[in-house]
Amino acid sequence: MVMSGSGESVVFVHDRPGDEALLTGGTIARLRADGADVVVLFGARTHGDTGDDTADSVDVRAAMSGLGVSDWRMLPAPVAGAAAGVAADAATDRHALAAQVADVLLEVGATALVLGTDDSRLQTAATVAAHAAGIPVFQSKRVSGAIGQRLIAIDVSDQVERKLAAVAAYSGRWSVADHTVVPAMPPGGIPTGTVVGGTETFVRLPPPPAQHAAEVPPVPGGRALAGLLAFMVGAAFGVLGTIAHQATIVLGPVTIPIGLVLALAGVTALLAGLRLVVGDRLVVLLAAIGLLGTIFLLSLRSEGGSVLVPEGLPGTLWTVGPTLVATIVLAWPRIPGRRGTT
Numbered sequence: 001m002v003m004s005g006s007g008e009s010v011v012f013v014h015d016r017p018g019d020e021a022l023l024t025g026g027t028i029a030r031l032r033a034d035g036a037d038v039v040v041l042f043g044a045r046t047h048g049d050t051g052d053d054t055a056d057s058v059d060v061r062a063a064m065s066g067l068g069v070s071d072w073r074m075l076p077a078p079v080a081g082a083a084a085g086v087a088a089d090a091a092t093d094r095h096a097l098a099a100q101v102a103d104v105l106l107e108v109g110a111t112a113l114v115l116g117t118d119d120s121r122l123q124t125a126a127t128v129a130a131h132a133a134g135i136p137v138f139q140s141k142r143v144s145g146a147i148g149q150r151l152i153a154i155d156v157s158d159q160v161e162r163k164l165a166a167v168a169a170y171s172g173r174w175s176v177a178d179h180t181v182v183p184a185m186p187p188g189g190i191p192t193g194t195v196v197g198g199t200e201t202f203v204r205l206p207p208p209p210a211q212h213a214a215e216v217p218p219v220p221g222g223r224a225l226a227g228l229l230a231f232m233v234g235a236a237f238g239v240l241g242t243i244a245h246q247a248t249i250v251l252g253p254v255t256i257p258i259g260l261v262l263a264l265a266g267v268t269a270l271l272a273g274l275r276l277v278v279g280d281r282l283v284v285l286l287a288a289i290g291l292l293g294t295i296f297l298l299s300l301r302s303e304g305g306s307v308l309v310p311e312g313l314p315g316t317l318w319t320v321g322p323t324l325v326a327t328i329v330l331a332w333p334r335i336p337g338r339r340g341t342t
Contacts, residue, residue, distance in 0.1 A: 008036040009108050013126045014116040015043050017060045018170040023116040023140045025163035026156025026200050032068035039108050040072040043122040063169040097125035105133050115139040131207045138202040149203045157198030227286040234287035237270055238294025242308050245318040260314050267322045271329040288326035
């Protein structure tokens with residue numbers, strides 16, 4: 001689980017208000033205590049929610065305040081056809097839900113997503129959106145329900161009281177006695193309590209099946225805009241590098257081509273960084289075209305006879321080096337994305 005402090009932004013997805021307190025309240029409180037940003041999303045009325053607990057209800061506000069959360073939102077309920085099991089409507093509904101989750105992840109700069117739901121509609125949509133954004137996904141699991149799976153345990157012993165207070169805020173769903181939570185309307189009429197301990201457990205989910213991989217719609221014009229910006233940045237690096245690559249500093253008997261070193265380092269950081277962050281070869285290719293095209297144009301002799309890339313070893317390395325870097329970065333099979341600490 002990502003727990004490295006204020007640099008993190010974690011989105012929690014639950015079926016209905018109250019689940020966030022009972023299932024992941026300790027983790028939420030610990031993240032907030034560590035300075036991380038937390039957003040809670042509710043799949044409104046997916047499990048028979050009567051609508052009593054809405055985003056603006058008193059119990060939700062009280063629970064969120066106790067956990068230190070200031071941002072929570074309701075996701076759209078399933079469309080009529082999807083709720084009835086119509087395949088086409090279900091796919092459209094899941095597509096729209098994944099897009100909405102993706103928008104939230106992008107808006108808050110999420111670094112991880114945590115699921116507190118077993119609802120296939122909500123789980124699939126959120127997982128698709130998170131993996132499309134390169135964000136790890138964790139699901140809340142009890143030890144008894146994760147036999148044979150590798151569990152990640154979060155110590156929330158310092159947050160137990162805050163968690164219990166948040167659960168108690170939903171008085172219509174549970175009553176809290178000491179460290180035991182009892183449903184207000186237990187299944188079968190037999191009250192069975194849940195003892196709240198000092199640990200919350202999770203499993204990390206793998207990427208969703210291939211058939212769901214394309215369910216997050218691309219941002220209109222987003223790829224074209226990214227490509228244009230990459231081309232312009234590449235051209236700017238080409239201009240700056242060409243101007244600076246001949247600079248040297250002298251340290252005693254040694255002459256260091258500091259300009260060439262910095263120019264090549266900048267080119268490598270630009271192309272590798274784009275491949276790492278964006279993950280789109282086309283964007284990297286456009287940046288490389290802007291870079292190499294600018295270097296080529298500036299290396300030509302002007303009408304007045306001056307040149308910015310004179311003959312010699314520095315000039316040769318400046319014309320060959322960026323081409324080699326671009327080729328390696330574009331040909332590299334895969335650059336792994338950023339992962340949080342465990």
